[in-house]
Each structure stands twice: as C-alpha cells, then as structure tokens.
Amino acid sequence: MNIVNKVTIRHLKENKRRTLVTIIGVIISVAMLTGVSTIGVSFMDLLKRQTIADKGEWHVLYRDVNPEQLEAIQKDEQTKKVILSKDIGYAYLEGSQDEYRPYVFLKSYDKEGFQHFPIELSSGRLPKKENEVVISEEIVTEALVNYKVGSSMKLEIGKREAPQSEITGPLQQDSALNYDENGEVSEQLVDLQAKEFTIVGIMKRPKWEIPWSPGYTIISYLNENSIGKEEPLNVSVVSKKLTGSFYKDTEKFAQTIGISDYEVNIELLRYSGVVKSDGMRQALYSVTAVIMAIILIGSVSLIYNAFAISVSERSRHLGMMASVGATKHQKRNSVFFEGMVIGLISIPIGILAGLGGIAITFMFINSLIQNVFSVTVPLKVTVTPGSLIAAVIVSVITIFISCFLPAIKASRISAIDAIRQTADVKLTGKAVKTSRLVRKIFGIEAEIGLKNLKRHKRRYKATIFSLVISIVLFLSVSFFTDNLKKALSLQQERVNYDIQVGLGYEDDEQFLRNIIKTEEITDYNFITESTLVSMVEADKVADPIREWDGFEDMLVDGKYHYNIRLHALKDEKLQAYAKQAGASFDDLKNGSFAILHDTVQFGDAGTGKYTETKAIHLKEGEELELFRPIDDETNETDEEVETEETEEEKLQSVGKIKVAKFTDQVPMGIKHAELGELNMIVSESTFKQFGLSEEESTPYLYLNSTDPVKTQKKIEEVQRIKHFIANHYQEKQRDEQLILILSVFTYGFISLITIISIANILNTISTSVSLRKREFAMLKSVGMTPKGFSRMIHYESIFYGIKALLYGLPLSFVAMYCIYYALGHAFSYDFFLPWLSILYVVIAVFVIVGISMMYSSSKVKKENIIDALKQENM
Known part of the structure; x- marks a missing residue:
C-alpha cells in the first residue's frame, strides 16, 4: 500500500x-x-x-391435434417438453347422491402429464396402465359412492348432448348441467362405450376442475403407442425460451400447422415475465x-x-x-x-x-x-x-x-x-451581499447567518442539495405508494360491507331491531334499491363510451341509454353522507335531488388497461329524466305516458331528478357502478315520489361485524331461511389485506428512504457546523451573545428550509408526474397531488434542519474560544 x-x-x-x-x-x-x-x-x-x-406447468395447450401436427410440435425448436392428454368423455356415476353432478368425467395423461399437472393423491398411487384410474375424493365424500383403492369401475363412456342448448356440439366441463323449463335434466349421453377400470388411487379435487362442472374428475393413463392414428389428442407444451414475442410466435406457429383451437397459460407466462x-x-x-x-x-x-x-x-x-x-x-x-x-x-x-x-x-x-x-x-x-x-x-x-x-x-x-x-471561502462584497430588508425584518443575527451561508457557498449548496433530494425522495415514494393503491383499487370490485340481507317481509321492522342490536354489529345501512333508465345527450356521455366503435348507432334520437341505480337511504345515514359529499340534507329530504357518484372504474379487455373516469358529464343542478322499462302491452292507451321506443323496449317516465352534488365516495352497501351506469343516492321521501311498485324496488340491509360468521348464523336462526343472505366478509377481507400487504412493503420503503434522508441531512449539517468552529469563535469574541448565536442558527435553519422547499417541491412534482406517466401505460386516472404528504414534508424539513443545527451548534457552544481560534480548518 x-x-x-x-x-x-x-x-x-x-x-x-x-x-x-x-x-x-x-x-x-x-x-x-x-x-x-x-x-x-x-x-x-x-x-x-x-x-x-x-393449473400445471405448461405454456400453450393445443386441442384436437392429429399425428402430423403432433410431429411438427415435437420438432419445433422452441419445444422443450410435450405433454399428451385426452378428454375421453362422460359416464353416469351409479349410486351418486348429488343430483347436480350425475357424471364422472374421464381424462387421461401420459407419463409427462403426471409430472407437470397438479394431481395430489390422498391415498394409493398414480395410474401406470390404461385400465387404471385415480378418482376424486369428492365421489366418496359428496356423491356418497363407496369406492376404495382396489375397487373396479364399470363405465358407459360417451358424449354430452343437449338439444335445447345454445352450444353446438358436445358439451364440455365448463358447461353446467342443462335443465328444461320444468326443472328436469334436458341432456343425455350419446355414443356410449363400455369400459372397466381398476381404482389405484384417490386424489383431492383438481384445482383446475370448474366448480359447476357436472362431472367428478377421474384420471387414467394415456399410452401413446396404443392411440389410433386418427384419434385427436390435446398437446400441452413447455417452451424452452420465453420471449416478449411469445404470443405472436405461438399464433403464427398454430396457423402454420393448421391448429385453430389452442390456449396459452396467461398467468404462468405473466409471472415468467411475458x-x-x-x-x-x-x-x-x-x-x-x-x-x-x-x-x-x-x-x-x-x-x-x-x-x-x-x-x-x-x-x-x-x-x-x-x-x-x-x-x-x-x-x-x-x-x-x-x-x-x-x-x-x-x-x-x-x-x-x-x-x-x-x-x-x-x-x-x-x-x-x-x-x-x-x-x-x-x-x-x-x-x-x-x-x-x-x-x-x-x-x-x-x-x-x-x-x-x-x-x-x-x-x-x-x-x-x-x-x-481559499477554495471554499468567498470574501468579496458581491458574493456575501444581502438585502437590507433581511436586517430590518429579522435583525443583525439573520443577516450574519445569511452572509455565513453565502460565504461557504459549496457547503451551503451541499446542504441544500441534501434537503432537496430528501424532499424529492420522500414525496416521490409517498406518491408512488398512493398510486399503487389507486392502481390496485382499479382492479378490485371493492366491497365495503360484510353481510347483505334481502328484506321485503311484513315482520322486517322487528327483524331489523333484533339484528341491529346484535353485539357483533359495528355498522349497518338500510338501502332501498331500484334500477331505472335515463336517456342522456351524446355530448354528456362518458368519454370511453363515446370512443367505442359504432357509438353513433347506439343512440336513439341522439341520446344514449344509461342504467340508473337508485339508492334510498334512511335520514340518519343520508345526513352523514350528505355532509361528507358537501350536499344540503334539506334539499335531499324535501326536493327531487340526488347525490351522484360520478366515478367509474373499468378494465379494457383489448388493451389490458385499467381506467378511472367520469361516469357522465353533467353539472350540479342539471336534471335527468328517469324511466321504467315497460312491456309493449302495458299502458298502450294511457295518454299521460311518455315513451321512448327502442328496438328492445319501451320506457315510461317516472319523473325528473336534479344533481345536488358529485362525489367519488359511495355509502356502505353500494358498489361502484360499471361503465354506462350511474349510482344516484336519494332520500326515502324522494324515492317514493317516483311511485315505484314493490316489484321494482328491493330493500337490503348491509352489515359490518366483528364476527361475520357468527352474525350470519344468528340471522339464519332469527329469519328461518326466509331472507336472502350473502356473506362478503372474505371478499372484503381480501381487499383490505391486499392493501395492508402493499402498505407493509411501500411504507417500509418510505421508512428506509426517510432514514437515508435524515442521515443525509444530519451528516451534512453537523459536519458543516463542525467545520465552522473558528468562525463561530470569532463571532463570540466580538460580542455575540448566546441568545444572539441561537437566533442566528434559527434563521440559518429557516433559510435552509425555504430554499430547499423552493427547489424541492417543483422537482418533486416533476418526479411525481414521471411516476404517473409510467403507470399510465396500464392504468388511467386523473393526476393528483398528495397534499397531506406535502404538508408533512414542509413541517419535517424545518424540524429536521432545526434539530440538526441545534444539535451541532450545541457542541460548538462548549468549545473554548481560544482553542477554536487556533484550529486550522475553517
């Protein structure tokens, strides 16, 4: 060295x-x-x-593949592994106690298939011969058919056909059991062939099995050598290398070998970076x-x-x-x-x-x-x-x-x-010149403090740079966190309640009192709902709808058909909601006014982009005329009926309603509307003005509970299976926990950024102050008092903070917009500023700078003036 x-x-x-x-x-x-x-x-x-x-390890699945196509797939340079499978067909499950699943569905895999597809055995082993099968344990637990490992199964295997079904050709596992208008099964099995199998294992229900499928899955062994030449197969492929052009390459390859029916494993590809x-x-x-x-x-x-x-x-x-x-x-x-x-x-x-x-x-x-x-x-x-x-x-x-x-x-x-x-210190009059207002407003200490900063310009700039970077870092990460939550919310159907209970019976009042008094209930909301229609001028329709191909053809007399979801709240809840939205409760209570939730969130299936936009372009005070759909035979001779006739329906006016306020918040129990829908919240008295029948309005009770499962059991005990009950606790909990997980990581990230920022500022300021010991000693030697010294340090802190904010905030806004622009490739919503975070930053800058300056200067105060004047560094 x-x-x-x-x-x-x-x-x-x-x-x-x-x-x-x-x-x-x-x-x-x-x-x-x-x-x-x-x-x-x-x-x-x-x-x-x-x-x-x-779903198994595979990237693309080709269906109904013939031998020539199979050979082409096997020889393709991108093919790593080939998995063969075959959907053999359906057979009646004799002795089944499940009337909704009367079949077994027989599927076979080759040796590679058992390695790459998820088959979890409860007992026994996997098939090794064509006449061996593993059955789903649900056949024993749900269908109550007493099969065991070693038992034989005699099956008549065929195809499902339903003459009255809209689906042409044989029905598959994604088609539920078909019923006629009398509730009788309206399908049958055709082309039956008798086969006998030996059960060698019992497996858990495959996760890729569709819940509403009518057949319990059983799996056999597929021997490639015994397959007939004309017998079509399903071929799953594991690719060697995944690139960004995988989708285009797969489509091109399928067209080349003449396969039109294929499926790509979108989820696995996405998580593999494609x-x-x-x-x-x-x-x-x-x-x-x-x-x-x-x-x-x-x-x-x-x-x-x-x-x-x-x-x-x-x-x-x-x-x-x-x-x-x-x-x-x-x-x-x-x-x-x-x-x-x-x-x-x-x-x-x-x-x-x-x-x-x-x-x-x-x-x-x-x-x-x-x-x-x-x-x-x-x-x-x-x-x-x-x-x-x-x-x-x-x-x-x-x-x-x-x-x-x-x-x-x-x-x-x-x-x-x-x-x-001489490199760091500038002593020219111009370099350290300050405004006279500084001394007049803040005093001589402030002027000296400002001159000190200008005298040590490089250290001053280094400190300002540290503060600016800290501001930009904190606000950028905070904005990024808020935008991630926003992006996540665009993909979720947010549920803000645990349990939904359908009402509409004579004893509902007593029922409501009994339920609301339950100790587990933390909040509730009673809402009467109805779906109406409004015809809206084309220029007021939401932007994404107007961008649709064929939008002009959807108009009727220049107007677009909006579905209006009308929600009536009890006065107590409506008053709180009106306050939150900034609307007048008296107007809502006594007039035909509504609060309009004017924000919709949707995903574009074509581009994969999630968007938040205005549901409609209206102004406060504007009216919408509401209509109820009616049959052609209803009210045809009534002269007071106003109708708008379309190809599908006639509309009867029920009245007009004004927009009191717009809001992006919904009350408990109301879900966000879809594109082409509007959520309008009104009082019960306004709701009654429209004269809707009981069939046109449905009352619901929405509950939040500390123990939703226990609450549901109590409701079932009270109502004796009369009311409709839907427990959305798990869905709500999943949404909340996703936000929690996101917050854990992002706020952990913010904490690390904050630690870096504070360490940065403390290190820069304390070192800068330490290097000025001789300067401070000179000021004390010419008569600066401890009080004056403290005031000088305070003013320096203020100057640092103001200058840092003047540079830091605009740069932060630029960084925020860059993040917003980056997310804009997949998510579309209005740009917003995190005002609360900005307030925190403004306060934090002065607090951190002040504490750093005071901490550093407290050490300087203890220095002996003579010893400090002798030191070499300035």
Whole structure:
C-alpha cells in the first residue's frame, strides 16, 4: 500500500463518525436495492409456483391435434417438453347422491402429464396402465359412492348432448348441467362405450376442475403407442425460451400447422415475465426504472456529500502532499481508494442486511399472504444471481458517481490554495451581499447567518442539495405508494360491507331491531334499491363510451341509454353522507335531488388497461329524466305516458331528478357502478315520489361485524331461511389485506428512504457546523451573545428550509408526474397531488434542519474560544 492510501486509511480512522455515517448510508442503499429486487423476484416466484400448483406447468395447450401436427410440435425448436392428454368423455356415476353432478368425467395423461399437472393423491398411487384410474375424493365424500383403492369401475363412456342448448356440439366441463323449463335434466349421453377400470388411487379435487362442472374428475393413463392414428389428442407444451414475442410466435406457429383451437397459460407466462399487454409491460418496466432511479439518487446524494465533505476536510493534507510531490493522479486516486474501502465494507453487509430484512418480513407475513391470495405454497426468499449482480453493479456505480466529482476536485487542489483555505471561502462584497430588508425584518443575527451561508457557498449548496433530494425522495415514494393503491383499487370490485340481507317481509321492522342490536354489529345501512333508465345527450356521455366503435348507432334520437341505480337511504345515514359529499340534507329530504357518484372504474379487455373516469358529464343542478322499462302491452292507451321506443323496449317516465352534488365516495352497501351506469343516492321521501311498485324496488340491509360468521348464523336462526343472505366478509377481507400487504412493503420503503434522508441531512449539517468552529469563535469574541448565536442558527435553519422547499417541491412534482406517466401505460386516472404528504414534508424539513443545527451548534457552544481560534480548518 502506497503512502497516499495509508494517509487515506488514517483519515478514515480519525473521522470515525463521518466514516460510520457513510458506511451506514451505503449499507442502507445496497440493502434497499437488494430488497427491492428480492421482493419482486420472490413474489413472481410465489405466483409462478402457485400457478403451476393450480393449473400445471405448461405454456400453450393445443386441442384436437392429429399425428402430423403432433410431429411438427415435437420438432419445433422452441419445444422443450410435450405433454399428451385426452378428454375421453362422460359416464353416469351409479349410486351418486348429488343430483347436480350425475357424471364422472374421464381424462387421461401420459407419463409427462403426471409430472407437470397438479394431481395430489390422498391415498394409493398414480395410474401406470390404461385400465387404471385415480378418482376424486369428492365421489366418496359428496356423491356418497363407496369406492376404495382396489375397487373396479364399470363405465358407459360417451358424449354430452343437449338439444335445447345454445352450444353446438358436445358439451364440455365448463358447461353446467342443462335443465328444461320444468326443472328436469334436458341432456343425455350419446355414443356410449363400455369400459372397466381398476381404482389405484384417490386424489383431492383438481384445482383446475370448474366448480359447476357436472362431472367428478377421474384420471387414467394415456399410452401413446396404443392411440389410433386418427384419434385427436390435446398437446400441452413447455417452451424452452420465453420471449416478449411469445404470443405472436405461438399464433403464427398454430396457423402454420393448421391448429385453430389452442390456449396459452396467461398467468404462468405473466409471472415468467411475458406480458401480452404492451401497456402493462411498459408500466412495469417504467415504474421499476423510476424506483431504481429514486434509490440511486438518494444514495448518491448521501454518499456524494460524505466524500465532498471528506475532501474539504482533507484539503490541507492534500495540499501538503502536493507540496512534497504528490501528482494529480495520486490525489484523485486517494478519493477513489476511500470509496473502494467504503464499498468493500458496506456492499457485503448491505446485501446480507437486505436479504435478512426481507426474510424476517416474509416470516411475519407468510400466513397473511397465504390467506389473502388463497395460495397453498409458501412465500420464500428467492435470490437469483441476476438480482444480486444488479444490486452490486448499481451499488458500485453509486459509489463511483459519488466519488467522481470530489476526486476531480481533489486532483485540482494546489499547495498554496489548500494551505490558505481559499477554495471554499468567498470574501468579496458581491458574493456575501444581502438585502437590507433581511436586517430590518429579522435583525443583525439573520443577516450574519445569511452572509455565513453565502460565504461557504459549496457547503451551503451541499446542504441544500441534501434537503432537496430528501424532499424529492420522500414525496416521490409517498406518491408512488398512493398510486399503487389507486392502481390496485382499479382492479378490485371493492366491497365495503360484510353481510347483505334481502328484506321485503311484513315482520322486517322487528327483524331489523333484533339484528341491529346484535353485539357483533359495528355498522349497518338500510338501502332501498331500484334500477331505472335515463336517456342522456351524446355530448354528456362518458368519454370511453363515446370512443367505442359504432357509438353513433347506439343512440336513439341522439341520446344514449344509461342504467340508473337508485339508492334510498334512511335520514340518519343520508345526513352523514350528505355532509361528507358537501350536499344540503334539506334539499335531499324535501326536493327531487340526488347525490351522484360520478366515478367509474373499468378494465379494457383489448388493451389490458385499467381506467378511472367520469361516469357522465353533467353539472350540479342539471336534471335527468328517469324511466321504467315497460312491456309493449302495458299502458298502450294511457295518454299521460311518455315513451321512448327502442328496438328492445319501451320506457315510461317516472319523473325528473336534479344533481345536488358529485362525489367519488359511495355509502356502505353500494358498489361502484360499471361503465354506462350511474349510482344516484336519494332520500326515502324522494324515492317514493317516483311511485315505484314493490316489484321494482328491493330493500337490503348491509352489515359490518366483528364476527361475520357468527352474525350470519344468528340471522339464519332469527329469519328461518326466509331472507336472502350473502356473506362478503372474505371478499372484503381480501381487499383490505391486499392493501395492508402493499402498505407493509411501500411504507417500509418510505421508512428506509426517510432514514437515508435524515442521515443525509444530519451528516451534512453537523459536519458543516463542525467545520465552522473558528468562525463561530470569532463571532463570540466580538460580542455575540448566546441568545444572539441561537437566533442566528434559527434563521440559518429557516433559510435552509425555504430554499430547499423552493427547489424541492417543483422537482418533486416533476418526479411525481414521471411516476404517473409510467403507470399510465396500464392504468388511467386523473393526476393528483398528495397534499397531506406535502404538508408533512414542509413541517419535517424545518424540524429536521432545526434539530440538526441545534444539535451541532450545541457542541460548538462548549468549545473554548481560544482553542477554536487556533484550529486550522475553517
């Protein structure tokens, strides 16, 4: 090791606090990079393994494949493995006690199929011969047919046909049992062939079996050698290499060999990184790039300042080295050597810390993940060489960028400038000139504080840079978190209640009193609902509808058909909701007014893009005329009836209603409307004005409970199977837990960003104040009192905060819009600013700067004036 590097090591040891802060900063940076990549890889691995557990490991399934096509598939260069299967047919299950599932459905796999498709045995073994089968355990538990391993099955196997069905050809497993108008089964099995099988195993119900299918699945062995040449097969393919053009390549290959009926495993491909939607792919890549950029910028800001301050502290030593012959190359390399030492210590610890933190997090949330996603496979920390290499490379780049400018600066330090300390201090009158208003408004302490900042411009800019980066980091990550929740909500049919109870009986009042008094009930809402129609002018229709092909053809006399979901609330609930929406309760109670929920969320099946948009273009106070659909034979001679005739129906006017307020919130019990629908919330008195019959209106009770299962049992005991009951607790819980999981990761990310930001600010300000000991001693020596000194520090903190916010907030808005634009490839909604987070940032900046300045200056106050004046560094 040369003398320059030895001096660098000694300097790191002498400045233990700054070195430790730098090392911790790099460790946090590397841990975040490792954590982000590991979380992404681990979740994709979880979803991939679960998809294989549910649907099997295959990428594309070709149906009804002939021998020539099979040979072409096997010879294709992209084919890794070929799995053969065959849907043999249906047979009546003799002795079955389940009238809705009278069949067994026989399917066969070859040897590869048993390895790649999820078949979970309860007992016995898998078939090895054509006359051996495994049966679903539901045949024993639900159909109550007493089959055991070793039993024989004699089956008449054929095809399902239903003359009255709209489906042409044989019915498959995705078609439920067909009934006629009298409730009798209206299908039969044809082309029957007798076969006998031996049961060699019992399996759990296959997860790929459709719940409403009429046949219990049984599986046999498929011997390729005994298959007839003209007998079609199903061929599942595991591909060698998955690329972004997989969908196009598969379509092209299927057309080439003459196969029209095929299916791709969309879920497995998605979790393997192959996405059909270009928008979703662009959103994924763009957001990942933004996150990595945020981490990189935050890390560089912390580490760069540490190295910049280090060079400032070492400037005299570097000058002395230059005076005895040190070259520019040696001085520059001393800074890079310092970065290398920091990296060698920090990067391995950071990787271990990141993996350890993720492992601990997974340990605590694994059970929650399994409940939320209904997964049967555990969430494991998945580490790939690529993710680790990426973390290391980005960390090395981060340290290099952080060292580069300080290294260049170090190489340019001359012996005279370093010894005189003229590089960082500007003493010209113009450089330190301040406005007279500063002294008049804030006093001499504020003027001195501002001159100090201008005098040490580089340190001042370094501190401002740290604050600006911290602001941008926090607001960007906070905005990213809010947008992820928004994106998630666009994909969910949000349920805000646990239990829905249908009403409409004479004893409902007593029933309601009994239920509401139940101790488990935390909230309830009684809503009377009706579905009406309104014809809306074309220019007021939602934008996505107007963009549809053939929109003009959907219009009737220039108007579009909207479904109106009218909801009447009890006065107590309506009053609270009106207050939340900013509407007048008196108008809602006494007039024909409604609160209009004007936001709809939908997914575009063609582009895969999720969108939030305005449901309709109306203004407050505008009216909508409501209609009820009527039969052609109803009210034909009534002169007071106003009708709008379409190809499908006639409409009878029931009255007009005005929009009191618009809102994006819905009361408990009301789901978000679909595109072409409107949710309108009115009072019970307004609802009655429309004269709707009992058949046209349905009352419901919506409940939230601490124990929904127990509550449902109590309701069933009270109502004696008279009322309709739907328990949506699991659906609601799944939505809430998805948000919880998202919050755990994103707010954990925010916490790490906050730690980096605070460490950055504290390190920069405390070091800057420490380097000004001589300056503060000079001020005290000419008569500045402790009180005046404190005021000067306070004003400096304010100047720092104001300047940082002037730069930080606009840059944050730019970063937020970049994130919004990146997500816009897959999700469409209005841009919004996180005002609460902005308020937190404004307060936090002044608090953190103030605390850092006071903490650092408290140490300076204790310094002896004479000793401080003797120190070399300024």
